[in-house]
Each structure stands twice: as C-alpha cells, then as structure tokens.
Amino acid sequence: MKNNYNSRIKIIGVFILTMFTFYSYSQRKSIRIIDTKTEQGIADIYFKYNGEEGFSDENGNIVLELTAEAELFLSHLQYGKLVFKNSEVEQFANDGTLRLTESVAFLPVTVVAVHPTAGDKRKLEFSAQNKLAHDAGSLLEAVPSISSIRKSGAYGFDPVLRGFKYDQINLVLDGSQTASAACPNRMDPAASQIPINMIAEAEVQKGPHSLRYGNAFGGTINFKSSAPAFSEKTKAVGRLGTSYESNGNIFRTEGVAGVSGAKTDFRVFGAYSSGKDYTDGDGVTIPAAFNRLNWGGKFGVKLSNTQQLGLLVSNNIAKDVDFPALPMDLREDNTWLVNASHKAIFYDKVLSSWNTSLYGTMVDHLMDNYDKVLDPRKTDAITDAETRNYGGRSELRFDFKKGFLYLGADYRFESADGYRTRTMLMGPMAGKVFTDNVWQDAEVNRAGAFGEWHITQPGFKFVISGRMDYNSAKANNPDPRFKNIYSDLEPTHVHPSLSFGGTRLFNEKMSLGLWMGMATRSPGIAERYINQFPIGLDPYEMLGNPDLDPEKNNQLDLVYRYQSAKTNLHVNVFTSVLRDYISSEIREDLEPAMATSPGVRQFVNIKKAFIAGFEIGWSQQLTKQLLHDFNVVYTYGENQDIDEALPEIPPMEFSYRLSGSFVDGKVQPELFFRHALKQGRVATSYGETETPAFSVVDAKVSWLINNVFSATGGVQNIFDKAYYEHLSRSVRNAEARPIYSPGRSFYVTLTIHFL
The missing domain is CATH 2.60.40.1120 (Carboxypeptidase-like, regulatory domain)
Structure with a gap:
C-alpha cells in the first residue's frame, strides 16, 4: 500500500x-x-x-x-x-x-521639426496649428536651408533650396503627383496647391542623392498625405480648427470629418482662409488681400492585411489675391488634384512591396491688371491660362539580409496653354485689342526608370541611387515670331543621373557621411517656350529657348552627426559644380511685345557656375522642461562666365529657438530669434540690389487643455521691426520699394481634435 x-x-x-x-x-x-x-x-x-x-x-x-x-x-x-x-x-x-528603431540611411535630409528632438532622419511634421496655414511655401521656411521668392505679401511663396529654385526642385505630393504653375509669373507655384490640412509631413531631401521620386536636380520636397487609419470598431473621426491674426485681419479655419472602420477609412476635409492688407514695421500699408478655399476627400480601402487602395481628391480655389510686385493680380485660380494608389505588401518574400499610383492635376488661372493703380492707364490686360499634369509611378522593393533595393518607373506629362489680351486705352491705338500667345500650347513628356540600393555593413551604410530619363517637348501652337527665331521646336533629350554615398557609424552617437551625385535636368516649359512675357527678376520680357542644353549638377555633401540622449549636432558642407546652367541674357536685336518693357531677355546656357555652402544645426535638452536649438546656414553662388553672383541667393542666417514643456507637456512656451546678414553679393545684371541685415523675434505659448481642446497664442515680430527678405520682389511703382514683411502681429489658434 x-x-x-x-x-x-x-x-x-x-x-x-x-x-x-x-x-x-x-x-x-x-x-x-x-x-x-x-x-x-x-x-x-x-x-x-x-x-x-x-x-x-x-x-x-x-x-x-x-x-x-x-x-x-x-x-x-x-x-x-x-x-x-x-x-x-x-x-x-x-x-x-x-x-x-526605424531603418535610416543617413541621407542628407532636412534637420528640422515642429518640436525639435534628437533623431537621425528629421522631417517637418505638421501639427494641428500648421494645418491652418494656407500656403505650404510659407511653412517650408521653417527649414533653415529654404527661403521663398515673394511676389505677394501673403500668397504664392515659391521655395528656394540652397539657391536652387523653380524646376530645379522636384516638388511632389505622395512621391509622384506634381502641379505646374499656370501663371507665367508663378502666382500659383506647386507649393501653393498642396492641401495642407491633409498632409502628415514634408520630407526635404537635399541634393541629387535620392532619385526615386523624379529628377532631383537640386533636391526633392515630398509632401506626404495622412495615411488611412483603420480601426477594429467603426468610429467617427474629426478635427476643427480656427485662428485669427491681427496684422492683416487674417482669418483661417480648417476641418476634417469622416468614418474609420476595419476595412474602410473615409474623410472629407476643408479649409478657408482670407486676409486683407497689412502694415510693415514702418507703418506702411502692403497690399496683401487674398481668399483661399480648399476642400476634398480621401478614401482608403483595406482589401486585406497585405493590400490597400487609396483615392485623394482635392480642389483649391484662390480669388482676388494682390501681387504688388507683378503687373497683374490673381483674379481666380482653380486647381483639381486627383490621385489613385494601390499598395501591396509581401512580408515573407524577397519582394516586400509593390506601390503604384496614377494622378491628374488640372490648373485654371485668370489674372488681370484691373485693380492696379496706373497713372496714366494705357492698357487693360487679362491673361487666361491653364496647365495639365498627368502621370504615375510604380515601384518594387526587395529586402535582403544586408539591405534593400527599390526598382521602378515613372511618367509625367505636362502642358501649358494661355493667352494675354491687351486692350489699348490711349493714343492712336486706343480701342485696339491685341492677343499674345503666352504658352504656345507647349508640352513636355518625361519617362524615367530608377533604382536605389541601400546596403548595410557592420559600421557602414551605403546608398546607390540612379535613374535614366527620356525627355521630349514641343509647341503645338507656336507663335510666328517665335518660329522665326528657332528652327527646331521639338527637342529630345536622354540623360542619366547617379548618386553614391555612404555613412561611417563610429559608434551609437557619431557618424560621418560622404555623398556624391551627378544629376542632369532638361529645361522646363517656361525655359523652352515662354513667349516674351515678363517673368523674371526685372521687367524684361522673357523669351524661351528650345535649343537649351540640359543642366548638369555635380554635387558633393559631407555630413557629420553627433547624437546623444540630450544633444544632437548636425553639420552639412556641400558644393555643386554646375555646367550648362540655365540663365538669361539681353537680346538687343529683339523688340518687346509691349512698349513699356525695357527689352527682351532670352534663356541661355552659361558654361560654368558654382554653388557651395554649409548648414549647422545643434539642439540640446537643457533640462527636463527646456530645449533649445541653434541653426546657421550659408549659400554662395557664382556665375563663373561673367564673374558675378548668381541671382536670388539668400544671405547667411542664424536662428535660435528656446522651447519649454511644462505641466506634463500640456503647456509649451517658445521663443524664436532669427538674424539675417546683409546680402551684398548680388547679380547687378539682373537688377538685383543689396539687402540690409535684420533681426526678428517671435514668441508663442501652446496649451493642451485636454485630449480634445488645444489653443495657441503668440506674437510675431515682437519689436515691430521694419525688414524685408532678400528674395522679396519690389512693388511695381515709382519707388520700387521691396515688399516688406509684416510688422508686429498677434494671433490665436483654437483646435478641437477628435482624430
């Protein structure tokens, strides 16, 4: 037992x-x-x-x-x-x-955020307050290396990245979609067409070192819209925000409403902004009236855990916008953006993803001089123009043990058409009407194939990026005067671009990267086909040139990073050796279309040009509650053919930001100081003048009241400084006074957030 x-x-x-x-x-x-x-x-x-x-x-x-x-x-x-x-x-x-930790390749990417923190890959993230902005160009100025060409006090800011501008910058939405300015004077640059309140972040890739999203001659600005947010239980989502700015009586409001479920995510969005004239630091009134309405919807479908469909539709309408630096004002700009996408993910295979998108952008633009104060008024003028962009891209990603590879192809079609109508009001020609063929119904077709290989080795990360582009252009309705100047109106180019770089990781805190890129860019529609229209820095009429050779940029970036728990230091030194740089020269043998113009400038290639500079960024967590960051940027540009500065290069700038986080992050004050040095290196042959130095101070306090309500109050230009940016154009009057920035302005923002 x-x-x-x-x-x-x-x-x-x-x-x-x-x-x-x-x-x-x-x-x-x-x-x-x-x-x-x-x-x-x-x-x-x-x-x-x-x-x-x-x-x-x-x-x-x-x-x-x-x-x-x-x-x-x-x-x-x-x-x-x-x-x-x-x-x-x-x-x-x-x-x-x-x-x-997110995989990074240490490419030369912008080093700025709304609330700067130490990190490898830094992006400009759009907070609820930023989503109230009516122009993405003004938001991009938060990136130290970006300035804006301003022809208006409040609208149509055209970004300049390290001295590169216009078609030298590849600006896209969700990696593919583009918009072309229908206005010959670029009242409606691509940045102004971005639906800000549906954007999650903007990534600024500097230089020709990542060629996935198109021909990145001087850099790529990629606006990424908010991804669908599927939820296990169906729920309503929404956000509503409004703000008021005292100087200029600027009122803004935006909102999002929708339904999120396990298989679908549907959201409608809208934003409206309006403003009036503002006063600068000297008390001078600057014409700056504008009205902007943006609305649309985004629809996502989760076909399975490995496949998604997406559709974004956006309509942007701008009306009655003052452009004191231009001979006309914007009467109406109506833009539609449509983007359809498919995403497939393969988790346990070498082929890990396949992304495809198709898009269309339609811009209709109307401008006139009816509100311009002209004494005497000799001519009434109106320009009706349109641009159309269609295209798409498809990209495969392959994952390997020690890296990953992107392979893909893209296509872009761009067209521009429009006429200027002039009615003579005085003299022997009074009553006569003239029609100028501005765009000549021009078009450009671009097809490209690209690849980008990221390689990881112990202590090293390498990236090889390349693409091959086919570019053809033609004028479907050439003006007789234009045909008499050029024999071939249908140029075709095939050109490669290539970049190679690597980062040496010395330890968890310190790295050093070297990036070498060679990019070639075919001329854009304006550079090839604009037909005697004043679109430059001075009032000369610009004449396109289909005989232009592609520009070449040979760029080198040296990037040093030090990152610890409380400190982040970033130093980027760059140099660009430019060949066949597209510029312009005065043609004494050509008569302008309008008697008021001093003459005609023709787009030409200059053999040698040079751009170099540096960017330094340093952020430090002083205490648990206080963070500060310091940035300094400088760009030097030289036309080596005539030993003169390249035009529209911003001066050296310093900025300092001190921000705090108190009451468990619910109260966040911020003080911002910016100083721009005198810009004495100017292109006198373009009528460019020196810009004096200036300093400006801003302050704000953000308050997270609870999980639903948040508020921000602040003051811009606290000391009411009278100043203007070097890239601000001059008002077209007898004084030719530059467009000064706003004087002291108070603002308040309130957001109700359900997302």
Missing part, C-alpha cells in the same frame, strides 16, 4: 510539474511593439511565431502563445525584417513591450 501511495504521489508530482512547465511555455502573452523615438504603437507589423502569423493591431499589440525554442519573425517596411531568439521573446513578454 505504501509503495502504491508513493507511486501515486510521484505520478501526481510529475503531472503537476509537467502542467506547470506546459503552462509556463503555453500561456498567451500580449506584447506591444512601439517606436523607440515616438513611444507610439506600430500598427500592421507582420509577425510569424511557432506556426502562428498575423499583424499587430492599431495600437501595436500582438498576442503570442509562448513556446520553448521558437523564434519571432517581424516584418515592416519602415523597420525592416527582424528575427528574435526565444530568450529575447520571453523578455519582451515579461516587459510587455518590444521597441523598434
């Missing part, structure tokens, strides 16, 4: 031990996968573990049945493919958290 009893005890003990062991390995555990920097959960991470597979939910959670000797496989486009041993999985399960 005693032996039987002991045997039973042993059997029960073994059973309990076995059950305990089984339970310890078979219990289901929840692990939340979060981003190391943002501390936010990462949705839609594919996982495979002991025969189970699935995706993390919207909060980044996965549930595993722990088993001995099983490995955890994770896959995500932003974080790569990772394998964790059983011991690591057990630790994650005990902690309840698995932290991942």
Whole structure:
C-alpha cells in the first residue's frame, strides 16, 4: 500500500510539474511593439511565431502563445525584417513591450521639426496649428536651408533650396503627383496647391542623392498625405480648427470629418482662409488681400492585411489675391488634384512591396491688371491660362539580409496653354485689342526608370541611387515670331543621373557621411517656350529657348552627426559644380511685345557656375522642461562666365529657438530669434540690389487643455521691426520699394481634435 501511495504521489508530482512547465511555455502573452523615438504603437507589423502569423493591431499589440525554442519573425517596411531568439521573446513578454528603431540611411535630409528632438532622419511634421496655414511655401521656411521668392505679401511663396529654385526642385505630393504653375509669373507655384490640412509631413531631401521620386536636380520636397487609419470598431473621426491674426485681419479655419472602420477609412476635409492688407514695421500699408478655399476627400480601402487602395481628391480655389510686385493680380485660380494608389505588401518574400499610383492635376488661372493703380492707364490686360499634369509611378522593393533595393518607373506629362489680351486705352491705338500667345500650347513628356540600393555593413551604410530619363517637348501652337527665331521646336533629350554615398557609424552617437551625385535636368516649359512675357527678376520680357542644353549638377555633401540622449549636432558642407546652367541674357536685336518693357531677355546656357555652402544645426535638452536649438546656414553662388553672383541667393542666417514643456507637456512656451546678414553679393545684371541685415523675434505659448481642446497664442515680430527678405520682389511703382514683411502681429489658434 505504501509503495502504491508513493507511486501515486510521484505520478501526481510529475503531472503537476509537467502542467506547470506546459503552462509556463503555453500561456498567451500580449506584447506591444512601439517606436523607440515616438513611444507610439506600430500598427500592421507582420509577425510569424511557432506556426502562428498575423499583424499587430492599431495600437501595436500582438498576442503570442509562448513556446520553448521558437523564434519571432517581424516584418515592416519602415523597420525592416527582424528575427528574435526565444530568450529575447520571453523578455519582451515579461516587459510587455518590444521597441523598434526605424531603418535610416543617413541621407542628407532636412534637420528640422515642429518640436525639435534628437533623431537621425528629421522631417517637418505638421501639427494641428500648421494645418491652418494656407500656403505650404510659407511653412517650408521653417527649414533653415529654404527661403521663398515673394511676389505677394501673403500668397504664392515659391521655395528656394540652397539657391536652387523653380524646376530645379522636384516638388511632389505622395512621391509622384506634381502641379505646374499656370501663371507665367508663378502666382500659383506647386507649393501653393498642396492641401495642407491633409498632409502628415514634408520630407526635404537635399541634393541629387535620392532619385526615386523624379529628377532631383537640386533636391526633392515630398509632401506626404495622412495615411488611412483603420480601426477594429467603426468610429467617427474629426478635427476643427480656427485662428485669427491681427496684422492683416487674417482669418483661417480648417476641418476634417469622416468614418474609420476595419476595412474602410473615409474623410472629407476643408479649409478657408482670407486676409486683407497689412502694415510693415514702418507703418506702411502692403497690399496683401487674398481668399483661399480648399476642400476634398480621401478614401482608403483595406482589401486585406497585405493590400490597400487609396483615392485623394482635392480642389483649391484662390480669388482676388494682390501681387504688388507683378503687373497683374490673381483674379481666380482653380486647381483639381486627383490621385489613385494601390499598395501591396509581401512580408515573407524577397519582394516586400509593390506601390503604384496614377494622378491628374488640372490648373485654371485668370489674372488681370484691373485693380492696379496706373497713372496714366494705357492698357487693360487679362491673361487666361491653364496647365495639365498627368502621370504615375510604380515601384518594387526587395529586402535582403544586408539591405534593400527599390526598382521602378515613372511618367509625367505636362502642358501649358494661355493667352494675354491687351486692350489699348490711349493714343492712336486706343480701342485696339491685341492677343499674345503666352504658352504656345507647349508640352513636355518625361519617362524615367530608377533604382536605389541601400546596403548595410557592420559600421557602414551605403546608398546607390540612379535613374535614366527620356525627355521630349514641343509647341503645338507656336507663335510666328517665335518660329522665326528657332528652327527646331521639338527637342529630345536622354540623360542619366547617379548618386553614391555612404555613412561611417563610429559608434551609437557619431557618424560621418560622404555623398556624391551627378544629376542632369532638361529645361522646363517656361525655359523652352515662354513667349516674351515678363517673368523674371526685372521687367524684361522673357523669351524661351528650345535649343537649351540640359543642366548638369555635380554635387558633393559631407555630413557629420553627433547624437546623444540630450544633444544632437548636425553639420552639412556641400558644393555643386554646375555646367550648362540655365540663365538669361539681353537680346538687343529683339523688340518687346509691349512698349513699356525695357527689352527682351532670352534663356541661355552659361558654361560654368558654382554653388557651395554649409548648414549647422545643434539642439540640446537643457533640462527636463527646456530645449533649445541653434541653426546657421550659408549659400554662395557664382556665375563663373561673367564673374558675378548668381541671382536670388539668400544671405547667411542664424536662428535660435528656446522651447519649454511644462505641466506634463500640456503647456509649451517658445521663443524664436532669427538674424539675417546683409546680402551684398548680388547679380547687378539682373537688377538685383543689396539687402540690409535684420533681426526678428517671435514668441508663442501652446496649451493642451485636454485630449480634445488645444489653443495657441503668440506674437510675431515682437519689436515691430521694419525688414524685408532678400528674395522679396519690389512693388511695381515709382519707388520700387521691396515688399516688406509684416510688422508686429498677434494671433490665436483654437483646435478641437477628435482624430
């Protein structure tokens, strides 16, 4: 009996031990996968573990049945493919958290954010307050290396990146969509057509070092719209914001409303802004009236955990906008943007994703001089123009053990047409009407194939990027005067672009990168076909030139980074050796179309030009509550053919920001100081004049009242300084006074946030 009893005890003990062991390995555990920097959960991470597979939910959670000797496989486009041993999985399960760091290649990307923090890849992230802005060009000025050409006090800011401008910058929406200014004077640059309140972030890639999104001659600005946010339970989402600015009586409002579900995400958005004339620091009134309405919708469909469809439709309407630096004002600009996309992800294959998008952009523009004060008024003029952009891109990504590869192709079609009608009011020609063929119904077709290979080695990261472009152009309705000057109106170019660079990672804190790029850019429509219309820095009529050769940029970037828990230092030194740079020269043998013009300038190639400069950014966490950052940027440009400065190069600038975070991050004050040095290096042959130095100080306080309500109040130009930017054009009057920036202005913003 005693032996039987002991045997039973042993059997029960073994059973309990076995059950305990089984339970310890078979219990289901929840692990939340979060981003190391943002501390936010990462949705839609594919996982495979002991025969189970699935995706993390919207909060980044996965549930595993722990088993001995099983490995955890994770896959995500932003974080790569990772394998964790059983011991690591057990630790994650005990902690309840698995932290991942986004894969980066240390490319020369902008180093600025709304609330700067130490990080590798820095982006301009749009907060709820930024979404109230009516012009993306003004927002981009937060990037130290970007300035704006201003022909109006409040609208149509045209970005300049390191001295590169217009078609030298590749500005896209969601990596593909483009918009072309229908206005010959670029009252409606591509940046002004971006639907700001549906943009999540803007990535500024400096130089010709990433060629995936098009011909990045001087750099790429990629605006990324908000991704669909699917949720397990159907729920209503929305946001409403409004703001008022005292100097100029600027009123802005924006909102988003929609429904998010497990398979669909639908949102409608709208924004309206209006303003009047403002006063500068000297009390002078600057014409700056504008009205802008933007509305549209974004629709996402989750076909499965591996496939999504997306559709973005946006309509932008600007009316009655003052452009004191131009001979006309904007009467109406009506733009439609349509973008359809398909995304497929393959988690456990070498081919990891396939993204395809198709888009169309239609711009209709009307401008006139009816509100211009002219004494005497000799002519009434009106210009009706339109541009059309169509295209698409398809891109494959392949993941390997030590890197990943992008391969793809893209196509862009761009056309411009429009006429200026002049009615003579005085003299012997009074009553006569003249029609000028401004755009000549011109078009450009661009087709390209590209590849970008990211290679990871111990202590090193390399990127090889290249593309081949085919570019053809023609004028479907050439003006007789234009045909008499040129024999060939249908140029065709085939040109390559290539970049190679790498980063040496000395340790977790310090790295040094060297990037070499060669990009070639074919001339744009205005450079080829504008037909004697004043679109430059001076009032000369510009004449396009289809005989232009493509520009060539040979650029070198040296990037140093030091990053610790409380300090981030970034130094970027760059130089560009330019060949066949597109500029212009006066043609004494050509008569202007209008007697009021001093003459005609023709677009030409100059053999040699040079751009160089540096950017330094330093941010430091002073205390738990205080952060400060300092930036200095400088660009030098030289026309080596005539030993003169390149036109429209901004001066050296310094900026300093001190920001705080109090009451658990709910109260965030900020003080901002900016100083621009005198710009004495000017292109006198273009009528460019020197700009005096200036300093300006801004301040604001943001208050997160609760999870729904937030408010911001501030003052711009606290000391009411009278100043103007070097890239601001001059008012077209007898004084030719530059467009001064606004004097002191108070503003307040209120946001109701349900998203």
